[in-house]
Amino acid sequence: MDLADIGVTGLATMGRNLARNLARHGYSVAVHNRTAARTHQLVKEFGGEGTFVPSEELAGFVASLKRPRRAIIMVKAGAGTDAVIDQLAELMEPGDMIVDGGNAHYQDTRRREAALREKGIHFVGTGISGGEEGALNGPSIMPGGSRESWEALGPILQDISAKVDGVPCAVHVGPDGAGHFVKMVHNGIEYSDMQLIAESYDLLRQALGVSPAELAGVFREWNEGDLGSYLIEITAEVLDQVDAATGKPFVDVVVDQAEQKGTGRWTVQSALDLGVPVTGIAEAVFARALSGHPEQRAAAAALEGPALSGVEGRELVEDVRRALYASKIVAYAQGFDQMAAASKEYGWDLDLGAMATIWRGGCIIRAKLLDRIRAAYDADPALPTLLADPDFAAELNAAQEAWRRVVTTAVRIGVPTPGFSSALAYYDGLRRDRLPAALVQGLRDFFGAHTYRRVDREGSFHTDWSGDRAEHPA
Ligand SMILES: NC(=O)C1=CN([C@@H]2O[C@H](COP(=O)(O)OP(=O)(O)OC[C@H]3O[C@@H](n4cnc5c(N)ncnc54)[C@H](OP(=O)(O)O)[C@@H]3O)[C@@H](O)[C@H]2O)C=CC1
Ligand SMILES: O=C(CO)[C@H](O)[C@H](O)COP(=O)(O)O
Numbered sequence: 225m226d227l228a229d230i231g232v233t234g235l236a237t238m239g240r241n242l243a244r245n246l247a248r249h250g251y252s253v254a255v256h257n258r259t260a261a262r263t264h265q266l267v268k269e270f271g272g273e274g275t276f277v278p279s280e281e282l283a284g285f286v287a288s289l290k291r292p293r294r295a296i297i298m299v300k301a302g303a304g305t306d307a308v309i310d311q312l313a314e315l316m317e318p319g320d321m322i323v324d325g326g327n328a329h330y331q332d333t334r335r336r337e338a339a340l341r342e343k344g345i346h347f348v349g350t351g352i353s354g355g356e357e358g359a360l361n362g363p364s365i366m367p368g369g370s371r372e373s374w375e376a377l378g379p380i381l382q383d384i385s386a387k388v389d390g391v392p393c394a395v396h397v398g399p400d401g402a403g404h405f406v407k408m409v410h411n412g413i414e415y416s417d418m419q420l421i422a423e424s425y426d427l428l429r430q431a432l433g434v435s436p437a438e439l440a441g442v443f444r445e446w447n448e449g450d451l452g453s454y455l456i457e458i459t460a461e462v463l464d465q466v467d468a469a470t471g472k473p474f475v476d477v478v479v480d481q482a483e484q485k486g487t488g489r490w491t492v493q494s495a496l497d498l499g500v501p502v503t504g505i506a507e508a509v510f511a512r513a514l515s516g517h518p519e520q521r522a523a524a525a526a527l528e529g530p531a532l533s534g535v536e537g538r539e540l541v542e543d544v545r546r547a548l549y550a551s552k553i554v555a556y557a558q559g560f561d562q563m564a565a566a567s568k569e570y571g572w573d574l575d576l577g578a579m580a581t582i583w584r585g586g587c588i589i590r591a592k593l594l595d596r597i598r599a600a601y602d603a604d605p606a607l608p609t610l611l612a613d614p615d616f617a618a619e620l621n622a623a624q625e626a627w628r629r630v631v632t633t634a635v636r637i638g639v640p641t642p643g644f645s646s647a648l649a650y651y652d653g654l655r656r657d658r659l660p661a662a663l664v665q666g667l668r669d670f671f672g673a674h675t676y677r678r679v680d681r682e683g684s685f686h687t688d689w690s691g692d693r694a695e696h697p698a
Pocket of ligand 2: 327353355411484485486487588
């Protein structure tokens with residue numbers, strides 16, 4: 225039997241298309257799925273696209289791989305992944321590679337990588353983004369794990385990844401769980417991006433009384449400029465869609481409760497631990513949570529809001545475009561800060577410019593903006609925040625008046641825009657020379673003797689608030 229170059233186990237939406245992508249690039253692909261029917265279906269439907277080596281059992285799947293073996297797991301993240309890893313580890317040998325392409329939590333990946341390293345098996349936690357279409361035609365691929373495994377896997381992954389200007393959207397992100405961390409932050413930014421788009425749509429629709437189809441035209445126009453991105457492009461598609469059963473706009477027949485599988489929430493949980501303010505992502509996660517409480521929304525429906533009045537059309541559209549762009553810069557800046565913090569915490573040595581490069585194509589957040597982010601990190605790899613890049617700073621300066629008008633209008637007419645508002649608050653917070661954090665420090669020292677530092681002297685101090693109010697070195 226001819227042995228396969230690489231294998232994929234887990235042949236649902238993502239795994240099936242990834243296997244086809246590999247086969248279309250000339251690799252012979254061992255394929256396996258817990259329920260064998262999926263394996264047979266793949267070979268029956270797409271067997272003509274390349275060389276597939278199907279197996280009904282995992283042992284047969286492993287036996288059908290060339291050494292050192294390369295097996296990609298594309299199963300439901302969580303217990304399913306652990307189950308498959310345990311079975312594969314029993315069947316594999318030192319030097320073999322297990323690639324987990326699912327959306328695993330990076331701490332699970334770190335645990336799995338350490339356990340398999342003990343057995344001499346390379347475990348490569350790999351972020352894969354692009355959904356069903358990307359998996360087939362070229363996703364963005366974010367592998368972690370050892371440098372040695374990258375040498376064996378890198379050429380294949382780069383081959384099947386998306387390309388932008390001939391550059392593959394796949395790079396060795398870093399060791400350990402770095403790949404899944406970066407994918408998690410990608411998804412966090414995805415949440416933030418979608419929330420900002422949804423706020424733009426909602427504000428324009430409520431304020432101007434325009435139809436979803438008219439707004440589709442606005443998004444289509446925006447897609448031609450700085451905002452050009454996959455998510456803006458598909459927003460126009462979704463807004464244009466008419467429900468066949470009712471003849472109503474598609475968005476009006478969809479239940480307005482946003483669901484989530486968890487990667488956005490993980491991003492915020494990790495950011496809290498790392499002390500990085502990812503306010504845009506947090507607001508996006510909370511906005512989904514708010515939408516998902518129909519009982520509270522029904523109970524609050526009688527609460528009063530302001531009357532809708534006095535909103536100018538064309539000016540508001542342009543203002544929202546500018547506010548969306550500025551808020552998007554903030555969302556990306558926060559996500560990149562989080563990657564920088566994790567890189568320091570875990571010693572991953574992440575190249576932030578390279579992360580922007582591999583997100584330019586294939587993935588859900590692909591956007592023109594990423595070229596600019598890459599250029600900013602090329603110019604200064606140690607950039608403390610993207611907001612300080614001279615080009616972004618100039619754009620934010622130019623957008624800020626419009627941004628304030630948008631938030632003011634939203635507040636005035638009672639349309640919630642937590643994404644826009646929190647991004648603007650972040651911008652204003654970061655640019656301030658003095659923050660009210662000084663008062664917070666004073667209060668902490670007052671009630672808990674928590675001490676504070678002074679602007680004019682080194683050291684920590686405590687004021688004897690309950691006594692003579694004299695200051696003492698702490
Ligand atoms: N869908 C998307 O757009 C994206 C998904 N991902 C990630 O890729 C991975 C695959 O996603 P997707 O293709 O949507 O599939 P699903 O997440 O729906 O998972 C279904 C697959 O997992 C297998 N599976 C579940 N539990 C087990 C188990 N205990 N043992 C063995 N196999 C198991 C199923 O096998 P069976 O057929 O036998 O039930 C099936 O092949 C997930 O981790 C997902 O988070 C990443 C990027 C985008
Ligand atoms: O990984 C992805 C894209 O890169 C998925 O589309 C993402 O998991 C969707 O997440 P959620 O269901 O939480 O909105």
